[in-house]
Amino acid sequence: MPIQIREVRPSDLPARERIFRGAFSAGLRPHIFPNGQTEADLIHSFTENLEGLKTKMSTSDDQPGQRCFVAFDTDTPADASDLVFPEAWEHKAEVALSEEEKKNAKKVVGIAIWVLQPVARTQEQYDKEAAEKGPNTHSPSANGALLDAMDAAMTASKKKYLGLEPYLYLRILAIDPAYQRRGVGSLLLDQGMEIADRCGIQSYLEATKVGRPLYAKYGYEDRENMDFDVVKYAPTAKDDPPHQFMVMIRPVGGKKSDGRA
Numbered sequence: 314m315p316i317q318i319r320e321v322r323p324s325d326l327p328a329r330e331r332i333f334r335g336a337f338s339a340g341l342r343p344h345i346f347p348n349g350q351t352e353a354d355l356i357h358s359f360t361e362n363l364e365g366l367k368t369k370m371s372t373s374d375d376q377p378g379q380r381c382f383v384a385f386d387t388d389t390p391a392d393a394s395d396l397v398f399p400e401a402w403e404h405k406a407e408v409a410l411s412e413e414e415k416k417n418a419k420k421v422v423g424i425a426i427w428v429l430q431p432v433a434r435t436q437e438q439y440d441k442e443a444a445e446k447g448p449n450t451h452s453p454s455a456n457g458a459l460l461d462a463m464d465a466a467m468t469a470s471k472k473k474y475l476g477l478e479p480y481l482y483l484r485i486l487a488i489d490p491a492y493q494r495r496g497v498g499s500l501l502l503d504q505g506m507e508i509a510d511r512c513g514i515q516s517y518l519e520a521t522k523v524g525r526p527l528y529a530k531y532g533y534e535d536r537e538n539m540d541f542d543v544v545k546y547a548p549t550a551k552d553d554p555p556h557q558f559m560v561m562i563r564p565v566g567g568k569k570s571d572g573r574a
């Protein structure tokens with residue numbers, strides 16, 4: 314399974330949803346969509362993410378914004394379901410691959426979403442960005458209260474640990490379960506570390522229990538265990554073990570090692 318990395322494209326949106334569903338089938342996702350994801354949810358997600366790809370991306374190391382990469386298996390054709398968009402989606406024709414491109418499409422097996430803030434901000438810039446962010450919008454059947462609470466907790470933690478300093482934030486790393494523990498996550502992390510090192514900046518993330526050992530190998534250090542009271546927002550979580558995230562920071566110039574945290 315030779316794996317390669319490339320920048321994300323709008324046609325990757327169905328693969329992205331499939332990978333999130335598989336990678337986060339435990340954890341919070343079942344409580345975010347307690348009744349499953351409907352077509353309307355999918356259309357909402359595709360629309361939001363397409364807008365993000367058009368307006369929120371960073372295309373160079375000195376431009377703040379998102380950097381998104383996918384890993385794909387050069388030996389395996391794309392899943393047929395990854396090449397289909399809902400009939401009712403108004404942007405379907407804009408993003409769908411041509412028949413020729415579909416024949417050559419490879420299976421997407423992992424995704425990393427980074428947020429780059431390459432230079433320090435003033436308090437004024439920070440406040441302006443926060444004010445411009447506006448309220449979160451959610452898929453119609455998503456548990457919005459839970460998503461808002463998580464977002465607030467993570468925003469507060471980033472404010473506490475990063476303040477106005479530059480950073481590279483790993484917002485999401487998710488690998489198709491059939492491809493986990495084969496080095497795909499590491500390849501995507503290597504890509505991010507190259508950006509952080511080129512920019513000479515720290516990198517920040519909130520680790521799940523399963524991700525934490527890998528991040529420690531990449532030089533990320535534990536900062537704080539965030540206990541998230543999911544049951545307050547999602548009664549369906551009452552029998553779950555505690556939902557915890559470790560805030561981790563890889564200092565400027567952090568080094569990869571085989572050691573464990």
Ligand SMILES: CC(C)(COP(=O)(O)OP(=O)(O)OC[C@H]1O[C@@H](n2cnc3c(N)ncnc32)[C@H](O)[C@@H]1OP(=O)(O)O)[C@@H](O)C(=O)NCCC(=O)NCCS
Binds near residue numbers: 337
């Ligand atoms: C966490 C996650 C992103 C890691 O991705 P991955 O592709 O499995 O990562 P890798 O294969 O590069 O490394 C994972 C482990 O497999 C080991 N590994 C890598 N290649 C291997 C191979 N060929 N054979 C055996 N083990 C291997 C790594 O050393 C690492 O070990 P460690 O966990 O003891 O540090 C993935 O498991 C995932 O998507 N999990 C669910 C979603 C999630 O929790 N994401 C993290 C959010 S913070």
